[in-house]
Amino acid sequence: MRLKQKLIGFLLTLAVTTQVATADSELAYPPVLKPVAQEAKAAHLAAEVLSRFHYKAVPLDDALSSQMFDQYLKALDPEKLYFLQADIDHVAADRTRLDDAILNEDLRAPFEIFNLYERRAVERMAYARSLLQKGFDFDSDETLMIDRKDQPWPATEAESLDLWRKRVKNDWLRLKLAGQDDATIAKILDKRYDSTAKRISKITSAEAFQAFMNAYTMAIEPHTNYLGPRAAENFDIAMRLSLVGIGAVLTEIDGYVTIRELVAGGPASQSGQLKVGDRIVGVAQGADGPMNDVVGQRLDDTVALIRGTVNSTVRLDILPADSGPDASNKTVSLVRNTIKVQDGAAKAKVYSVMTGEGKRLIGVITLPSFYEDIDGLRKGDKDYRSAGRDVAKLLADMKAQKVDGVLMDLRNNGGGSLREAVGLTGLFVGKVPVVQTRNAKGDISVEKNAEIGVAWDGPMGVMINRASASASEIFAAAIQDYGRGLIIGEPSFGKGTVQTVASLDQLAKNDTPEYGELKMTIAQFFRVNGGTTQLRGVTPDISTPPTGDDTQFGESSFDNPLPWTRIKAADYAPVGDVKAQLPRLLAWHEGRIQKDHEYQSLLEDIAKAKDQRKNNVISLNEAVRRKERAASEARQAALRAADGTGSSEALTDDGLQFNERKLSKDLALEKTRESANDVLLNEALSIVSDSAALKEGKSEIAASALSTRPVVLTAQSAAPAKQ
Incomplete structure (x- = not known):
């Protein structure tokens, strides 16, 4: 994990x-x-x-x-x-x-x-x-x-x-x-x-x-930021999840801009002339533009040269992977195209969860942000990208697979579009008020989902952690206030403010970007029950242990956050009553984690990390550090032996930074980490399965009676990349 x-x-x-x-x-x-x-x-x-x-x-x-x-x-x-x-x-x-x-x-x-x-x-x-x-x-x-x-x-x-x-x-x-x-x-x-x-x-x-x-x-105020022209461009890419380029993830290694990943279906991949590890030593524009040496150049400067307009040509001077600096270069000509940023898109997996009576299917939708292609929306593009549209597709597919419950994983989701938060909430609660906003004048408006109908009415849960913020908190708070689903995890970030982006170039009537943008707080949002997530965040129905230091991260860690306050509740009525399930769910949860050696190991790790933060010192004595390392590795070895898992390579500190390893080694470690067991997700799956059992009237059978690890049956992204 x-x-x-x-x-x-x-x-x-x-x-x-x-x-x-x-x-x-x-x-x-x-x-x-x-x-x-x-x-x-x-x-x-x-x-x-x-x-x-x-x-x-x-x-x-x-x-x-x-x-x-x-x-x-x-x-x-x-x-x-x-x-x-x-x-x-x-x-x-x-x-x-x-x-x-x-x-x-x-x-x-x-x-x-x-x-x-x-x-x-x-x-x-x-x-x-x-x-x-x-x-x-x-x-x-x-x-x-x-x-x-x-x-x-x-x-x-x-x-x-x-x-x-x-x-x-x-x-x-x-x-x-x-x-x-x-x-x-x-x-x-x-x-x-x-x-x-x-x-x-x-x-x-x-x-x-x-x-x-x-x-x-x-x-x-903590959430107001200035974005220079380049930062503004990257912010826009993150919101729309697309850019015009060649379809390659780049990194800097030893002064060389190096290909870390090729995007399937992108111009770089389709050319058949590039591979992971190749180094870009020059970039030229068009069929005959001069080749610019980029060795030792900043990574973002090289990226800016490679990006461009759709159907334009870029030529790359390539030093092949694993060859010496004196090896023969080759020139690769590519035609730029629109690249879908899949890593930031909604993704789904369906898990099989063993219970005392067999198995249940629980679908998990992982949403990294509440993204929205605003330009595509304004232009009337019927296929514009958005979090709500992508999640709706995934829910439809899960219904076809006859899942018993759905878990929305919003851990580390820092927010995004308010409109998407409202629309995505509607997929689970229907056409109802979702959130209230108050502007600087004190005017209050109710943001209501008036267009999107319910896409999933079965059992559901929402996973959050301290890094779940803003739009994530709007969604989780509404699900909780309507009694629609279970909130599982740790208290969220506590960001209860709304931002808009103002272009300084538009204000100055500039045709070319040179002044940048302001991401500026213009309102505060409130739950439909009248409370706010500001400072306090969303409190889970079923808590997992805090994995970080709340005093160093979250709204309360800032010097000048807006205060918590309350307004009048909106006109709303709950659509469910998951609180009635909580006594039984909590009892099953507590009994399960007491027997789960991986969960208990995680609790030990959290406690040790907390003690270390409290002590705030690290020994520089070799014997002490070797003893600490040996004890930790022995614990992990025992855990793997009991669990039957494989290599501990990804868990062992090699003292290196990411660009100091061979690229193949770094990619292998990344893959190992991504495939590692997610203890908290496993428990959340069991909780949603338990909730489904209670809804079916099976109050004596817990989802985790056999306490086995959930198994992934299917996995998919909402929208395969179209190049």
Whole structure:
């Protein structure tokens, strides 16, 4: 199970990410970044919009500037590892000047802070790299603090360097515990830190500007963001789940843009000339455009060159997989087409769940987001992509397979379209009010599903976790308020606000995108019962243990969230009464998990992770770490032996980052993790099966009487990619 492996990884490695860079005899500082005219104009435009139309309109003054200042430093150096206290004192005069920087369209002050951050980062990384020549002694009882967010800035240079020494020591120890020799470790870390230095040197003015602007927007309210032109484009792709390109997933390995995956049916796959691992060293436009060298170039810059318009030609200069840098290249010409982003689409699986009387079929729909192709909708495209339409197709297929119950898996679904949340809810409750919204003026409207009829009226459940937010909470809350289904999991994120996207270019009447967009909070939403998910989230009917630290993630972890409040309930009536089942379902659930060794193992992992967060330190003593690792691996081996599962490879910390392994190895590990047992999903399937049994009047037979793992019978995506 992916969740379990995250916890195991935390317990095995207690890893602290170290990103350090080159240490030449003379530091090669990144080029000094300077704001450009359109950025200053964009900032001023954004201020006008935010001060007039935001749900929580706040004047841009010295008070807000002070909050922006703190937010900016927190975004640049959250663990307080780069800046010294002297640096903070040096820029303290800007605390009440950032508002003037925006209003006067003079962004030198925030850019000076950013440039100082880059200089400090390069210095710290240079020091880290220099330590590799000496190695480390792992016999002492040193410890490393894991979370430094609440610590003061280092008072001296020596204090800062000691922090970095411990971080690099931990990186070295992780690789040593994984079986690497000292020479190999030094080589791996040297390459890692050098790559980080190069990434720092490629930071653009646009990225520095976006960091500052988000410090401004988030100082107002946590879910208001500035999106530069490129970020806005990627946001649109995520919402419509399509783009125009060649159908290849790319990654950066050793300075090369490398093909990680080919999308079935896409131009790259259909050409038959490309394969996973091939490296793109040049990109040219059209049949005869000049070839641009992209070796060492930023990944997103190369992606931008490869994307384009439908039916246009792009030529790629390819260095074949596993060949040396001096191997012969080949040129591949491709015609761009529309690519469906399948990873973000709704997917379904039907599971067979064994019970005391046989088996039941439970369909699971996993929905990563509430996506919607707004442009396709506006243009009247009858096949436009949306979460609700895709889920409706999957439900129809499940009905044809005669499933006994449906489970909507909204774990890690951060939200999306409000319209899709309303429509998708209607698939289960019909044409009824779903959510209420209140705008900045205090006007309240009821968002009602008036078009979509019930697609599934049988037993159902909704899985949520702390990362289920916004539209996910609207859906889960409505299902709960109408008594329609069981909410299973942990309390959700607690985001009860509605955002809209405003184009600054449209406001400026620009034909070409250069100012970016604002994703701005314009309303707060409320449940049909009058409550809100703001801060409190949705409380499950049947709880599973919290897998993370609620104080560090979720709405309540922000410094300035909107408060919880209540309004009058909407005119609604429940359509079901799952609460009547809860006593029996809870009893079966408790009895089942007490006997489930995998579930109990997960509880142990969660408890250990919680203790580690509480202690907030990791040992840098090799003997201690080896003992901890051996105990953890022994536990996992015993668990696999009892369960009959296979390799533990994906659960063992190798000390490497994702782009430091061979691509084939990384893909194999990813596949292993994806296929791992999902303990919480298994239990949720049993709960929905139990609910179906109770609805059938079989109150004495629990779904899990045999306590066997559910078996996948079928799996599908809502809409196969059409290239």
